[in-house]
Amino acid sequence: MSPALLNGLLVLVPAAVLAVTVLVYAWTRARGRPLVLAGLPGLVCGVLAILVSHRIGDVLNPVSSEGPGAVGEAALALHRDTPVIDLHADPLLFGRDLLERSDAGHVDVPRLLEGGVALQVFSLVTRAPLGYNEEATNPDRPDLVTWIALTHFWPPRTWFDLHQRVLHHAGRLERMAEGSGGRLGLVRDRDDLEALLAARRAGRPVVGGLLAIEGAHVLSGDFRSQLDVLFEHGLRMASFTHFFDNAFAGSVQGLEKGGLTARGRELLAELERRGIVVDLAHASHATIEDVLAAARRPVVFSHTGVAGTCDQLHNLTDRHLRAIAENGGGVGIGLWDTAVCGTRARDTVRAMRHVIDLVGDAHVGLGSDFDGAVRAHFDASALPSLTQAMLDAGLAPDTVRRILGGNVLRVLRAVLP
Ligand SMILES: [Zn+2]
Numbered sequence: 001m002s003p004a005l006l007n008g009l010l011v012l013v014p015a016a017v018l019a020v021t022v023l024v025y026a027w028t029r030a031r032g033r034p035l036v037l038a039g040l041p042g043l044v045c046g047v048l049a050i051l052v053s054h055r056i057g058d059v060l061n062p063v064s065s066e067g068p069g070a071v072g073e074a075a076l077a078l079h080r081d082t083p084v085i086d087l088h089a090d091p092l093l094f095g096r097d098l099l100e101r102s103d104a105g106h107v108d109v110p111r112l113l114e115g116g117v118a119l120q121v122f123s124l125v126t127r128a129p130l131g132y133n134e135e136a137t138n139p140d141r142p143d144l145v146t147w148i149a150l151t152h153f154w155p156p157r158t159w160f161d162l163h164q165r166v167l168h169h170a171g172r173l174e175r176m177a178e179g180s181g182g183r184l185g186l187v188r189d190r191d192d193l194e195a196l197l198a199a200r201r202a203g204r205p206v207v208g209g210l211l212a213i214e215g216a217h218v219l220s221g222d223f224r225s226q227l228d229v230l231f232e233h234g235l236r237m238a239s240f241t242h243f244f245d246n247a248f249a250g251s252v253q254g255l256e257k258g259g260l261t262a263r264g265r266e267l268l269a270e271l272e273r274r275g276i277v278v279d280l281a282h283a284s285h286a287t288i289e290d291v292l293a294a295a296r297r298p299v300v301f302s303h304t305g306v307a308g309t310c311d312q313l314h315n316l317t318d319r320h321l322r323a324i325a326e327n328g329g330g331v332g333i334g335l336w337d338t339a340v341c342g343t344r345a346r347d348t349v350r351a352m353r354h355v356i357d358l359v360g361d362a363h364v365g366l367g368s369d370f371d372g373a374v375r376a377h378f379d380a381s382a383l384p385s386l387t388q389a390m391l392d393a394g395l396a397p398d399t400v401r402r403i404l405g406g407n408v409l410r411v412l413r414a415v416l417p
C-alpha cells in the first residue's frame, strides 16, 4: 500500500464514520430508538482500527514477485564465510516477536540467521506525520505512530512522548535478546562486536543487534541528559532527521530542507563523544554538507540508492558520495525498488558498482531498509542471492566481502565505545 493511499484512508475512514454517526443519531431521534445505537459506528471503527493496525506492517512490507535468484555453491560459501552487516531495518515499530519466524515482512532472528547476517542495525521510527511524502512533509500533521501506539496497546507513557517510545522498544529488544537462548546478542561496544564475530567464527548461530533511531526529534529540552539515558539503553546509531525538519537539522523530505542548526552542531559533537554512529540517512543536502564539514569520525548513510543509477531527490549524489568517502564513512545501498529503480538484486548491485567506480570499494555496504514500509527484492533469508548477483556482475570476492560487511565493520570499530 502506498503512503499516499494510507494517508488518504486515515482521513477518509474517520470522516465516513463521523458522517454515519451523525446520520444514525438523527435516525434514533426521529424514530425514538435507543440513543446508544449512535455509538455503534464508532465502536465498529475502533475495533477495525485495532485489527488493521496489527496487519499494517505486513501490508506495507511486501517482497517483489520476481523472487530471489538461484545461488551457486561459490557464492554461498563466500557469503557464509563473511560477517554480513545490514545498516538499517525497521521491524521494531510493527511489534512482531522477532524470535519467531514470520511469513510477513522481511526480518526476524530465524530469517537473519538463515540469510547469514552477523549484525543487524534495528532502527526505530518514532513519528510519521499524516501526509508524509518524498518531497515536503509537514511535521505538524497528526502522527501515524501514535495510532500504532494506541492500537498496539503500548504503555500510556509512550502515547505522546517520543523519548519514551525509544525506551519502550529498547526494552523490548533487550528482552528479546535475553529470551533468545543466545541467538540474538546486543552490540553496545567494540568488545561486544569482537565477541560476536568470534562466536560466529566458532560456528555459533548468533546474530548481533544494534539499536538506532531514525530522527533526532526524540530529543527535546535538555537533550544531553536524554541522550545519556538512551545511550544507557543501548543506542549506538542515530540519524539527525527522518521525514521532516527538526530542531537539529533539515530533512531531504522536509519543508525547508535547511542544514544543521546550532543545536544540531552540539548534537553532532555529543554523538561523536559518546561513540554513537552518526547516520546521514534522510538528511537534506545542506545537512549532509554541514555534518561532513564538521565530523571528526567516520559517518554512515545507512540506507539509500544513488542518483547515478536512480535519479531521485533522496538518493546520494556523486558529490556527496565523494565527500563521504573522504570522511572514511560507509554507504548502505538499499534492497528496495524505489531506491535502486528496480526490483532485483542486480539493480542494487548496479548502484553498488556506481559507488565503486566513483570512489573505490572501501565505502559501500548494505542498508536493506527491511520492514521500512518498502517493497524489498526479497526477505532477509534470501540475502545470499545478493552475493550471487555481485559475483555475476564481475565483482572480485575481496570486494564482495568489503561490501557485505568489511567496510561497515571498519566504521563501527572506529566509532563504537
Ligand atoms: Zn528511512
Ligand SMILES: [Zn+2]
Residues within 6 Å of the ligand: 088, 089, 090, 123, 125, 214, 369, 372
Ligand atoms: Zn527506517
